[in-house]
Amino acid sequence: MLKQPVFIVGPMGVGKTTIGKLLAAELRLPFVDSDRVLEERTGADIPWIFDVEGEQGFRRRESAVLADLCEDVVQVVATGGGIVLAPENRQLLVSRGIVIYLTADTDLLVARTSKSSNRPLLQVDDPRQTIERLLRERDPLYRDVADLTCDTASASPRQVAQRIARWLEER
Numbered sequence: 506m507l508k509q510p511v512f513i514v515g516p517m518g519v520g521k522t523t524i525g526k527l528l529a530a531e532l533r534l535p536f537v538d539s540d541r542v543l544e545e546r547t548g549a550d551i552p553w554i555f556d557v558e559g560e561q562g563f564r565r566r567e568s569a570v571l572a573d574l575c576e577d578v579v580q581v582v583a584t585g586g587g588i589v590l591a592p593e594n595r596q597l598l599v600s601r602g603i604v605i606y607l608t609a610d611t612d613l614l615v616a617r618t619s620k621s622s623n624r625p626l627l628q629v630d631d632p633r634q635t636i637e638r639l640l641r642e643r644d645p646l647y648r649d650v651a652d653l654t655c656d657t658a659s660a661s662p663r664q665v666a667q668r669i670a671r672w673l674e675e676r
């Protein structure tokens with residue numbers, strides 16, 4: 506039986522929100538998305554927060570939300586792609602939960618993020634270049650905190666969720 510929250514980490518568009526919801530249903534646990542909690546608390550959406558407070562303001566809010574989600578509730582938490590940037594966030598993830606790192610190659614990330622315009626960091630001329638840079642910078646950080654790394658390239662979100670659920674049940 507799980508005694509800690511399960512945190513889903515990984516790059517934008519890899520499927521943290523989608524797979525996190527399915528995993529929670531599979532495990533019969535509550536689901537929360539740290540970005541949604543942050544938006545509800547702020548009373549504003551992420552593009553607005555980036556516009557008005559900059560990325561720095563967003564990161565401050567994100568760390569505060571994560572600290573609260575690390576309280577002892579056993580639930581599935583989908584995080585935002587930049588959660589691993591702050592050392593104190595990485596420390597919290599490692600010490601307070603089980604961390605699942607979802608991966609996909611650049612082509613897939615470009616395709617999966619191309620349908621929506623709600624990710625301020627990708628509102629640039631060449632989102633592919635940004636995705637590649639962020640992956641280079643962040644992949645070592647995701648690997649640092651991960652208990653399980655799970656590729657999402659050749660499986661449906663439901664299959665990935667079932668694979669993670671099985672791993673959690675067997676550990």
Ligand SMILES: Nc1ncnc2c1ncn2[C@@H]1O[C@H](COP(=O)(O)OP(=O)(O)O)[C@@H](O)[C@H]1O
Pocket residue numbers: 515516517518519520521522523524583617618620657658660661662665
């Ligand atoms: N395994 C998958 N196969 C195909 N499409 C996926 C998969 N996982 C996620 N997607 C799609 O990719 C998009 C981004 O997913 P999302 O859950 O918002 O990613 P994240 O929260 O990691 O940014 C959504 O349209 C979702 O349906």
Ligand SMILES: O=C(O)C1=C[C@@H](OP(=O)(O)O)[C@@H](O)[C@H](O)C1
Pocket residue numbers: 515516517518521522540551584585586587588623624625626
């Ligand atoms: O990678 C990032 O820095 C970000 C990822 C987003 O979440 P998703 O990974 O769910 O898209 C969201 O937190 C914000 O736009 C910043």
Ligand SMILES: [Mg+2]
Pocket residue numbers: 521522538540583584585
């Ligand atoms: Mg998400």
